Amino acid sequence: MSPNDRNRPKVLRLGVIVHAHSAWASVEEIADVFTPKSTNRADFLEEAASGAFDGCVAAYRTFDSFEVTGKIDGELLDALPRSLRFVCHNGAGYDQVDVQACTAHNIRVSNTPTAVDDATADIGIFLLLGALRNLAVGMAAIRAGEWRGSTLPALGHDPQGKVLGILGMGGIGRNMAAKARAFGMKIRYYNRTRLASDIEAELGAEYVGFDELLAESDVLSLNLPLNANTRHIISQGEFAKMKKGIVIVNTARGAVIDEAALVEALDSGQVCSAGLDVYEQEPCVHPGLLSNPRVLLVPHMGTWTVETETKMEEWAISNVRMAIEQGRLRSMVPEQRDM
Numbered sequence: 010m011s012p013n014d015r016n017r018p019k020v021l022r023l024g025v026i027v028h029a030h031s032a033w034a035s036v037e038e039i040a041d042v043f044t045p046k047s048t049n050r051a052d053f054l055e056e057a058a059s060g061a062f063d064g065c066v067a068a069y070r071t072f073d074s075f076e077v078t079g080k081i082d083g084e085l086l087d088a089l090p091r092s093l094r095f096v097c098h099n100g101a102g103y104d105q106v107d108v109q110a111c112t113a114h115n116i117r118v119s120n121t122p123t124a125v126d127d128a129t130a131d132i133g134i135f136l137l138l139g140a141l142r143n144l145a146v147g148m149a150a151i152r153a154g155e156w157r158g159s160t161l162p163a164l165g166h167d168p169q170g171k172v173l174g175i176l177g178m179g180g181i182g183r184n185m186a187a188k189a190r191a192f193g194m195k196i197r198y199y200n201r202t203r204l205a206s207d208i209e210a211e212l213g214a215e216y217v218g219f220d221e222l223l224a225e226s227d228v229l230s231l232n233l234p235l236n237a238n239t240r241h242i243i244s245q246g247e248f249a250k251m252k253k254g255i256v257i258v259n260t261a262r263g264a265v266i267d268e269a270a271l272v273e274a275l276d277s278g279q280v281c282s283a284g285l286d287v288y289e290q291e292p293c294v295h296p297g298l299l300s301n302p303r304v305l306l307v308p309h310m311g312t313w314t315v316e317t318e319t320k321m322e323e324w325a326i327s328n329v330r331m332a333i334e335q336g337r338l339r340s341m342v343p344e345q346r347d348m
């Protein structure tokens with residue numbers, strides 16, 4: 010197809026390509042690419058409604074493009090052209106996209122599963138070990154020139170023999186289970202759907218009920234997507250059902266935990282320590298977490314490696330290519346599998 014071909018497909022790019030430049034160049038060879046001039050949602054809605062993106066069939070979007078467009082919801086889809094058929098999200102979690110609204114607008118949505126599994130599970134293990142070992146206290150003290158601090162950090166705990174409860178046994182949960190086994194942890198999990206018995210056996214993971222998971226875990230790792238059913242799935246009532254002194258690890262989305270309830274549970278000692286990569290109101294972090302030295306905090310860096318960010322971009326771009334070349338997606342989100 011020549012660049013002047015009026016029938017070339019049109020693609021909307023929301024966000025920047027940082028790594029996978031040659032993959033993106035392969036899209037530009039076969040499609041005309043549009044990018045917004047707007048820098049906030051109000052202007053973006055106006056720009057879209059003015060017809061600036063007319064004819065676009067597929068949109069590539071990044072997590073950070075939320076700053077410009079806000080949530081991909083009904084209001085936004087109403088402003089975007091009717092030609093739009095595909096939203097290709099770069100990320101595993103797609104809570105920034107209202108899938109129901111997309112389905113209602115006959116738009117298919119994809120994410121980047123599996124590409125994120127290793128890196129996210131790796132940071133999960135880092136947070137698990139760091140929270141168990143109470144490392145945040147010593148790390149802050151040494152930077153303040155106080156060596157281990159004026160009051161010695163409490164001794165940590167070993168992972169060996171402890172029960173790791175995994176809430177959400179998708180790709181990241183399974184990856185984390187395999188890695189935690191190497192540290193001698195016993196794995197229990199709860200998931201909407203139970204894994205096949207051969208996968209359970211391979212992971213050495215025991216399926217338990219939700220309440221049992223809360224009651225029996227020494228460490229609880231959140232590895233489930235954020236949606237209307239999982240928002241605040243861990244709140245006051247759930248903390249009360251846990252073993253006193255549990256360690257909480259969250260690499261999923263901040264809002265799967267009621268952050269205010271977590272702060273209370275940390276203050277009361279019900280939760281001994283926490284390792285967090287995600288927060289309810291990013292980039293704001295609850296002051297009760299910031300001020301608590303037993304919380305190991307990472308600013309949403311679960312996939313923050315050259316290799317993984319590249320894989321994610323390549324995966325999302327492969328969805329764009331498939332959308333414009335074949336009218337289908339490589340990895341449509343599960344809610345739309347029947348579409």
Ligand SMILES: O=CC(=O)O
Binds near residue numbers: 102125312
């Ligand atoms: O947070 C990272 C992702 O959803 O991929």
